[in-house]
Amino acid sequence: MTRRDGFTPVPVRVILPEGQELVARLYSRAQTKTGWEYDVGLRNPETGGVESAEYRVWVEAPAHVRPVDGVDYSTVPTSRLPPPSVIAEVLGPCRRSGWVVQKLGTGRGSGRGVVHAVDCEEALAGAPVLTLERALDAAQHPGTRLCAPCGAAAELDPVLKGFDQGFGGED
Numbered sequence: 001m002t003r004r005d006g007f008t009p010v011p012v013r014v015i016l017p018e019g020q021e022l023v024a025r026l027y028s029r030a031q032t033k034t035g036w037e038y039d040v041g042l043r044n045p046e047t048g049g050v051e052s053a054e055y056r057v058w059v060e061a062p063a064h065v066r067p068v069d070g071v072d073y074s075t076v077p078t079s080r081l082p083p084p085s086v087i088a089e090v091l092g093p094c095r096r097s098g099w100v101v102q103k104l105g106t107g108r109g110s111g112r113g114v115v116h117a118v119d120c121e122e123a124l125a126g127a128p129v130l131t132l133e134r135a136l137d138a139a140q141h142p143g144t145r146l147c148a149p150c151g152a153a154a155e156l157d158p159v160l161k162g163f164d165q166g167f168g169g170e171d
Contacts, residue, residue, distance in 0.1 A: 007077055013066040014040055014059055023068065025054070028077040029061065036061040095119045099135035099152055100127035101144070112143035120150030136160060 009025035016022065024040040038061045041054040059065055067073065098118040105112045115130075115138055116123035130138065139146055139156055146153035 007075060009041065010071050010073060010076060011068045012038065012040060012071070012073075013068055014042065015064045015066065021066070026065075026073070026076055027056070028079070030058075030079040031081045033081070038065050040065070096129075098129035098131065099138075099156070100124065100129060101135075101138045102127070113138065113141070114145055114147050115139050115152050115156065116147045117150040117152045117155070120147055120152070122147060122150070132159075 007027075009027050011023050012026040014022050014024045022042060024042045027039040027041060029036055029038045037058045039056065039058055041056050043054050096118050100116050100118055100120075100123045102114045102116060102122070102124050103112070104114065114122075115135055118129050135152075135156060136159060138144060139160060146156055148154070
């Protein structure tokens with residue numbers, strides 16, 4: 001059966017959860033953030049009564065789909081995710097926003113600590129996440145330093161010291 005767009009579904013093997021393989025009809029495929037999903041039509045071998053002769057479902061590929069030998073899949077309608085923007089490629093994945101304070105020393109009044117980015121490997125797990133304002137307040141306490149490896153220093157220093165510092169601006 002040819003669709004309105006001129007595409008005729010092609011056969012594909014579908015692997016059911018219990019390992020049984022059925023030959024189904026592949027209508028389209030879509031790329032997702034986690035992989036691919038295929039829109040397939042499974043035929044009901046018992047077509048008597050009022051039940052549908054075919055059930056359409058989305059299945060995960062390649063976990064539940066295998067090609068049929070000799071079938072050309074190049075004409076199957078395919079939806080791909082849009083390519084990442086140039087900015088996203090250059091900057092890489094975004095990290096969660098926020099900062100955490102790691103207290104150093106013993107006792108309540110030591111006042112020493114390190115401000116880390118929320119995803120820093122050296123930050124304590126489960127520490128409360130601070131907003132920009134709270135992180136800046138914590139960073140101004142004597143004995144508190146900003147973590148350089150995770151980028152907290154690069155992010156917060158210009159705000160604390162002024163954006164002209166280090167760029168040839170006037171002090």
